[in-house]
Amino acid sequence: MKYEYTILPFRFDHFSNEEYLLTNDVGEYIFLKNADFEKFVTHELDSKSDLFYDLASKQIATTDKVEDVVKMLATKFRTKKSILRDFTSLHMVVPTLRCNSSCIYCQVKRHEKSDHSADMTKKTAKNIVKCIFDGPSPYIKIEFQGGDPSIDFEMVKYIIEEAEWVNLFKKRDLSFVICTNLTLLTPDMVKYLKKHKCDISTSLDGPKDLHDTNRPLQDKKLDHHEIFEKNVKMVRDIWGDADCVSALMTTSKYSLGRYKEIIDEYIRLGFNNIFLRSLNPYGFASEYKEKVAYPIEEFIENFKEGLDYIIEINKKGTFFVEGFAALLLKRILTPFATGFVDLQSPAGVGIAGAIYDYDGSVYVADEGRMLARFKNYYFKLGNVNENTFQEMFNGKLLHEIIENSCTECLPGCADCVFQPYCGADPVRNYSVQGDVVGHRPTNEMCIKTKAIIHYLMEKLHEGDPETIKIFWSWIK
Amino acid sequence: MKQIHANILNIEDTILGKITLTGKNIFGRKDYILVQGEQELCPSGYAATITNMVYIKGNRPIAGGVDLKEFHEGDVVTINKEGEITFLYEIESTSNAIFATGRCNHRCIMCPQPPVVHEEDMTPFNMKLISLFDKKTKEVGITGGEPTLIGDKLFDLIKQIKKYTPKAAISILSNGVKFADRDYAMKLALCNCYDLQIDIPIFSDVAELHNEIVGANTFYKTVQGLYNLALFGTKIGIRVVIHKKTYKRLPQLADYIYHNFPFVCNVAFMQMETIGMAEENIHDLWIDPYDYNKQLVEAIEILRSRGMQAAIYNAQLCVLPEQIRDTAVQSISEWKDIYLDTCEGCKLKEQCGGFFASNKKYHSSHIKKI
Amino acid sequence: MANLEFPINVIDGNKLKISFDLKLYSKEAITATCYKYTGKYYIHESCEENTVSILFESKDKSDISQTVVKEFCNNLIDQEIRHNINKDFGYIRDLIVEEAFKPVNK
Secondary structure (H helix, E strand, O other), rough: OOOOOOOOOEEEOOOOOOOEEEOOOOOEEEEEHHEEEEHOOOOOOOOOOOHHHHHHOOOEEEEOOOHHHHHHHHHHHHHHHHHHHHHOOOOEHHHHOEEEEEOOOOOOOOOOOOOOHEOOOOHHHHHHHHHHOOOOOOOOEOOOOOOOOHOOOOOOOHHHHHHHHHHHHHEEEEEEEEEEOOOOOHHHHHHHHHHHOOOEEEEEOOOOOHHHHOEEEOOOOOOOOHHHHHHHHHHHHHHOOHHHHHEEEOOOOHHOOOOHHHHHHHHOOOOEEOOOOOOOOOOOHHHHHHOOOOOOHHHOOOOOOHHHHHHHHHHHOOOOEEEHHHHHHHHHHHOOOOOOOOOOOOOOOOEEEEEEOOEEEEEOHHHHHHHHOOOOOEEEEOOOOOOHHHHHHHHHHHHHHHHHOOOOOOOOOOOOHHHHHHOHHHHHHHHOOOOOOOHHHHOHHHHHHHHHHHHHHHHHOOOOOHHHHHHHHHHO | OOOEEEEEEEOOEEEEEEEOOOOOOHHHHOOOOEOOOOOOOOOOOOEEEOOOOOOOOOOOEEOOOHHHHOOOOOOOEEEEOOOOOEEEEEOOOOOEEEEOOOOOOOOOOOOOOOOOOOOOOOOHHHHHHHOOOOOOOOOEEOOOOOHHHHHOOHHHHHHHHHHHHHOEEEEEEEEEEEOOOOHHHHHHHOOOOEEEEEEOOOOOOOHHHHHHHOOOOOOOHHHHHHHHHHHHHEEEEEEEEEEOOHHHHHHHHHHHHHHHHHOOOOOEEEEEOOOOHHHHHHHHHHHOOOHHHHHHHHHHHHHHHHEEEEEEOOOOOOOOHHHHHHHEOOOOHHEEOOOOHHHHHOOOOOOOOOOOHHHHOOOOOOOOOO | OOOOOOOOOEOOOOEEEEEEEOOOHHHHHHHHHHHHHOOOOOEEEEEOEEEEEEEEEOOOOOOHHHHHHEEEEEEHHHHHHHHHHHHHHHHHHHHHHHHHOOHHHO
C-alpha cells in the first residue's frame, strides 16, 4: 500500500550491512534498517507508525504542508550558517619569519635569529591593522604566527597597541593570541600578554624524546622539552589560570603508535584538551615527505585509538577533550553554527580567516603563504601597502574561490551523507590536487574526515550512555 | 481560588476590595473591606465589613460568620450576593494571577478549565483588581482561557501590573498562536518588561499529534509564535502536560525542542490535573505517572545534557526516580494542594509538591512514605 | 543458478566493459556513480540508443575483479534513488535556502 507523505531533502548512505544513515541539511540524522529505508523511499512506510513520526520529527519527511516545514528548516539552516554573517574575523599576522626552532615538518622559510631580512616594518604593521579594521566583522581575533613571533616581541607589542588604539574608535570585540614555542618568553613578556589579554597557543608533540625529535631547537645544546615545561609553569603562575595557554600537536611519522603517551603527556602537563592533528602534506620537497609523512589510513587508525583512550580517561573521571571530535560532534548533535576555517562550507578561506605576511602580502590562508614560497601566488589577495580592503576581500579571486568551495555543490560532496558536518579546503585541494575543486575519490582530507565522522557516528549509534554524556560535556 | 461562604447583608452588586485588619483613614476607605472582630458598629466609608459574628445587622454592606484567620492585611477579595467571598489575590501567596478571559481558541482534551464561549469584557475589572495589589508583590501571572484573545488589552494589563507592582515578575500562560502575528509579538516586547516570561505548551514533536490534543490545527502557528517571540528576545518557557497521548514521545519531544527552539529558558513537564475535560476524557488520558518514569527520565536527561533547564510540575517525589527528583517543583497553588493519609510522616513531605485536591481520586498507585 | 552472472560484456585483465539500460537508470546517476571510481580507474562512457557502455581501466594495471562490478551495480542503485528523490523533492531544498536568506535579500 502507498502512503501519502512528502519526502524532504536528505542525504543517505549505507552505514553498515544492515543499516542506512540519513542526514538532512541541518545535520539531524537517523539510522534506518535496510528494509525500512526501502519502504520509506517507495512511500510504503506507514505514516502513522513511530518510525515515520521519528522521520517527521527530524524533518526528513512530512505529512504537513511543505511551506510550514520549510520555514522551520530554513530557520535552522540560517542558524547553522550564521557564521557567514560576520565575515572575516580571524586575522593571522606574521611579524617575522625568524625562528629558533627547526621543526622537521616546518613549511615556512624560516630565518636565522640574527637575519632581519624578513621582519615586518612599522608601516606595514600599521597598514595591516587598518586593513583588519576596514573589515565588517564585529569580532576580530589577531593571531600572531611566524617564525616565532616572540623573537620580534617589539613588533607584537606595536601591533597590539595599534589595534587597541584603532579599536577605541571602531569598538569591535577584539582579542589576541600568540603562537609560540614558549622557549623565548620571559616573565615580563608574559605579564605584558596577560595585561593585553593575549592568549598563548603553543605546540606540544608529546613526551620528551618525541617532542625533541619533531621540534628540535636550532641550538642543539638546548633542551626544548625542558624549557617548554618550565615556561608552561611560569606562564600559568603569572596568569593564575591554567587555561591561558593551549597546545597543538602535529603528527609526524614518529608520532604514530604513540598517541597514548602523547595524551598522557598532555595530561601530565595540565592541559585539558588536545587536537589530534595530521600533517599537512603539501609544500614539502619529496625527500622531506619521506622523512615525516605517512599514509592517511595510518593516521585514521591512530586517531581512533587515541579517541578511545581519551574516552576511557574521561570515564575514569578526568575531563579531557579531543578537539576535532568535539568540533564534529557539535555539528552532528547541536543546532548551532561552528566556524572552523579549515573545514566549513563555504570554505573559511578569506571570508573567515586571512593571513598577513611580514611584507604585507595577504593570503586567503596560511597554506596560500606556503605556496607563495614556491613562487605560486594564486592565493595572494594583494598587499596592504598597495591594495584596499575592498580590492582584496571583495575581488574576483576570492569570489571565485568561494563559489568553488561550497560542499553543497562540489562533486562527491553534494550527495555525501556527511556533507552537513564537513567543509571544503580549496587551498589544500589546489596544492595537492591541482585545482580548488579537488578530486574526492583520491582526496586524503575527504578520506580522513569521512572516516572520523563515521567512527563518531558508530559511537553515537552504539549509544553507551557514559560515552554520550562525555561527548556532551565536550561541546557544552 | 480560595473561596469561603458568609452571611451577608446589604450586598447586591459584587463588591471588590482590599482587606484591612487595622483600618484606614476615613478619606482612604472606599477600596477597602474592613475585617473586624466582635463589634456591633460598622465604621463608615469602607466598601464592606467582614466579621466573625453570625448575627449581623445595620444598613451598610456586611458579611459575617466567617473565620477571621482566613484574612490577611492586603488580600483582595470579592463578595457577591450569594455570600461567596472569593480571594482574587492573597498577600502570602506566590501564585497570584489575573484571569484575563475564560475564552479559548483551543479545545485541549485535558483542559482543567473548559473555556466559556461568551463573556463580558473582564479587562476593566482586572485593571481595578491589579490596582489593589500590594506594591511589593513579587510575581503576577496572567492566565485564562487564552489571554491573547483579549487582543491589545493584554498589554494594558501588563502595563497596569508594571505600574502597581513594579517589582513583580510577570508570567503569561498562552498557547502562543496569536504570536504568529509578528506585530503582536513585537507589541509584547515593547511593553519592556525585563522580567516577563511566556509559557507555551508544545505537546508533541509531531504536528498531527499536537493538533489532536489541542483540538485545533495550530501547531505551526504556535511554532511561528515561538520564533517571533524569540526574535524580540522575550523569555519563553515550554510546557508539556503528560498523559496517555503524550508520554511515549517525551524523549523525542525533548530533542525536538533542543533542535528547533534552543532559545527557550526552560521546559516544564506537568502531571495532569484530573478535573474538567481531563476528568471527562479520563479513560483516554489516564496513565499512572509511575508508568511514564522511563520516558520522563530520558527526556529530562536529554535536556540537561544539552544545557537546557528542565522542571517537573505537580509530581509527587515518591513516584519519581531519585535521579530526577531535584527537577521537581512545588507548583500546586496553596489553595488546591493536598496530601494523602499515606504521606503522614514522609521525610520528603516538606519538599514535595503534593496533589491537586482534584487528584484525590486519580493518583499514582505507587504513592508511599519515604 | 550457476549461470546467473552480472552483465559484463567484456573483461580483459585490467580493462572491463559494462552496459546499462537507460530505461532503468538515468544518465546522471550513471555518471555520478562513475565519479566515485575515478580514483582507481580510468573511465570512459559511451552511449548508443538506450544503452550506456562504461569502459574501466585500472590505473595501476591490476586485474579488475567481479566484486568491483557488483559494487558498482549496487552503488548505481543508491545513486538512482538519490537522483529520483532529488528530482521529486529537490525543489524543496531551493525553497529552504531561499527562505533562509530572505532576511538578507530584502
